[in-house]
Amino acid sequence: MTAFINLSVVRKGVQLLAFIFLVYGVGVSSYYLADKLSGALPALSCAYDFEGADYCTLIPFQHQMHHRVGTLVAAGGNFLEALIPSLITLATFLVLFVILNKAFCGWICPLGTFQELLNMLGQKLGLQQQHSLDQRLVRRARPAKWLILALLVFAFPLLTGLGWLNHDLGDPFCRICPSRILTTLATGNASQLYLDTASTTTLILSLIGDFLFGLVTALALTMRQPFCRICPLLALHAVFRKLGLARLVKNATPRCDRCGLCVKACPMDIAEVQTDMKRRDVTFEDCTLCGRCVEFCPDKNVLQLKYAGLTLFSADPEYFKKRKRAQKQWENARLDTLLIETRKAKEKSSR
Amino acid sequence: MKMRTLVGLCLFSFCVLVSATEKSGAPSPTENPNHRSHRGPRSVLLDIETGAEIVLWKPNLTTMPVQVKERKVRLPSTGMDNYHALVATRRKGHLVETAIRYVYLWGKPSGHSPRELLAQKKSDLEIVPNPLPREHYHYFSGQKWPFLVRFQGKPLRGERVHLKTANGSQLESTTDDKGLVVFELPDDFPNVQEGRRDRRNAEFELWVSHGIGNIEYRTTLNASYKVNPKHWHSTGWGVLFACAGFFVGGLLGMATNRNNPLQRNLK
Numbered sequence A: 001m002t003a004f005i006n007l008s009v010v011r012k013g014v015q016l017l018a019f020i021f022l023v024y025g026v027g028v029s030s031y032y033l034a035d036k037l038s039g040a041l042p043a044l045s046c047a048y049d050f051e052g053a054d055y056c057t058l059i060p061f062q063h064q065m066h067h068r069v070g071t072l073v074a075a076g077g078n079f080l081e082a083l084i085p086s087l088i089t090l091a092t093f094l095v096l097f098v099i100l101n102k103a104f105c106g107w108i109c110p111l112g113t114f115q116e117l118l119n120m121l122g123q124k125l126g127l128q129q130q131h132s133l134d135q136r137l138v139r140r141a142r143p144a145k146w147l148i149l150a151l152l153v154f155a156f157p158l159l160t161g162l163g164w165l166n167h168d169l170g171d172p173f174c175r176i177c178p179s180r181i182l183t184t185l186a187t188g189n190a191s192q193l194y195l196d197t198a199s200t201t202t203l204i205l206s207l208i209g210d211f212l213f214g215l216v217t218a219l220a221l222t223m224r225q226p227f228c229r230i231c232p233l234l235a236l237h238a239v240f241r242k243l244g245l246a247r248l249v250k251n252a253t254p255r256c257d258r259c260g261l262c263v264k265a266c267p268m269d270i271a272e273v274q275t276d277m278k279r280r281d282v283t284f285e286d287c288t289l290c291g292r293c294v295e296f297c298p299d300k301n302v303l304q305l306k307y308a309g310l311t312l313f314s315a316d317p318e319y320f321k322k323r324k325r326a327q328k329q330w331e332n333a334r335l336d337t338l339l340i341e342t343r344k345a346k347e348k349s350s351r
Numbered sequence B: 001m002k003m004r005t006l007v008g009l010c011l012f013s014f015c016v017l018v019s020a021t022e023k024s025g026a027p028s029p030t031e032n033p034n035h036r037s038h039r040g041p042r043s044v045l046l047d048i049e050t051g052a053e054i055v056l057w058k059p060n061l062t063t064m065p066v067q068v069k070e071r072k073v074r075l076p077s078t079g080m081d082n083y084h085a086l087v088a089t090r091r092k093g094h095l096v097e098t099a100i101r102y103v104y105l106w107g108k109p110s111g112h113s114p115r116e117l118l119a120q121k122k123s124d125l126e127i128v129p130n131p132l133p134r135e136h137y138h139y140f141s142g143q144k145w146p147f148l149v150r151f152q153g154k155p156l157r158g159e160r161v162h163l164k165t166a167n168g169s170q171l172e173s174t175t176d177d178k179g180l181v182v183f184e185l186p187d188d189f190p191n192v193q194e195g196r197r198d199r200r201n202a203e204f205e206l207w208v209s210h211g212i213g214n215i216e217y218r219t220t221l222n223a224s225y226k227v228n229p230k231h232w233h234s235t236g237w238g239v240l241f242a243c244a245g246f247f248v249g250g251l252l253g254m255a256t257n258r259n260n261p262l263q264r265n266l267k
Helices: A007-027 A058-074 A079-100 A103-108 A110-124 A135-161 A172-176 A178-186 A200-220 A232-243 A261-265 A317-332 A335-350 B002-011 B020-024 B114-119 B235-259 B261-266
Strands: A246-250 A303-307 A310-314 B014-018 B042-046 B053-057 B063-065 B067-069 B072-075 B082-092 B095-105 B125-129 B144-151 B160-165 B170-174 B180-184 B201-212 B215-226
Touching: A007 A103, A007 A110, A007 A178, A058 A079, A058 A135, A058 A172, A058 A232, A079 A103, A079 A232, A103 A110, A103 A232, A110 A178, A110 A200, A135 A172, A135 A232, A172 A178, A172 A200, A178 A200, A200 B235, B072 B082, B082 B114, B095 B125, B125 B201, B125 B215, B144 B201, B160 B180, B170 B180
Parallel strands: B095 B215
Antiparallel strands: A246 A303, A303 A310, B014 B042, B042 B072, B053 B063, B053 B082, B067 B072, B082 B095, B125 B144, B144 B180, B160 B170, B160 B201, B201 B215
């Protein structure tokens, strides 16, 4: 293994390809929604991006809650019949989700990739990085994703459909989602970065959306995956994670207690990967199956990435040593130090 | 001659698309006043009734006849979701007239793309939206949209295409070598107030004529367009709030860094 060939580099390559495909891949599918690959992708790829190959499952869920379930129930229709489109969307989502499980977050999601690239940029610019967040903060942030999923993806659209809330709350998550602004801006379209003065509701939602996009962009420069920690899709993944074929598996040893390198490596700061000594399946609710914990585990086979029971990647002391060295080399290559060294070299030569 | 052509063409076209409930005025009591159900039969007005043969092309490219009563075309529920094409054809002596309107009908997913419907030859001379506004999207004023003019399935180049809106604007352009013409839909809604939402829509109509021997072909394409949301969407303020978020994010990042015991340990 050289510095340039490791699981993280392979993952970055996959992430970039997925980003290009999902943000610019209109040629593979087409401009029309009917031609998009699934219409229920388990990753934040946005339908407002007209150049994309697919769009995320949260859009049809909100739309169906608003225009189908809510409307039909309000008109006295059959609730189960009203749920059929949502069940079809869920089934489509599950077919895809079973294949990659939560790796959709760590390997496919365009917003996840954007945050990782920003974090790399922040590190290269010499901005002070928060390698691990305070566990109290991590724990406090966890319920946010469940609240956003329950309220913004299901409850508000449903109540809007029932006529209890105003029409502008029919797709509240899309209106604040940073991926909507990111993916459209990435295609040179600034039409989604706006303040909407149509009503008080749209004003507030668009203000939150714009502010959140700026906030996430700035935080991602110094912090790992700030939006992922409150992403409702991560919560939806967590509900069905036991169905996925890809898993993070742990064979705990007494050394795990004293080590903790896996938690330091984890971009989501999941302390339980280290502390849980009983469970074998450690694909926790916040896990994105990025595999960094496996890479940085120094003990043989303690952590493993498995697919349908088969081991894909396993912790290994030799790999760990090389990976640690590669990480050090990567972190030392910074733009600010490079600039200082270039300036010094120039001054030396001019003297 | 031009004026007569204009009048003649304008007579043979689909106009204001209305649902049954819209036509009767207030929504039915069981409906949510915020949004009507889009499902079920709908109606379209045809400007002239006599001698026209009307068919509805479904997304799966099958057709069904459509009944006209007192100029009102009643579109049955096809049970299929996505765009349908309503095509009226009338032959009168040496004149063949066609009026086309793409109508979004709701139902179960058809499994077919609007591309298939657009590629299908529906009349000798036709104006084809290239593309149609994407599902759940609309034509908006101030936007540029390309249209393809086809004759017997092949692009027609160098043909004069006319556009007229219900708000009184008129435009003309000529098709290029690929048979394409691009129109910027006029931002011509009267009394639009900046910063306030405007849900009005209006009709626009494209038409073209083409002669082969002693036969004159004429076709119209009708659709509705809405007031462009840019009138109440401010990009400048959007950028400002994103910058404010960025600034706060920067401060928050620094504060979290300072207060993080793990970070302090590193130092």
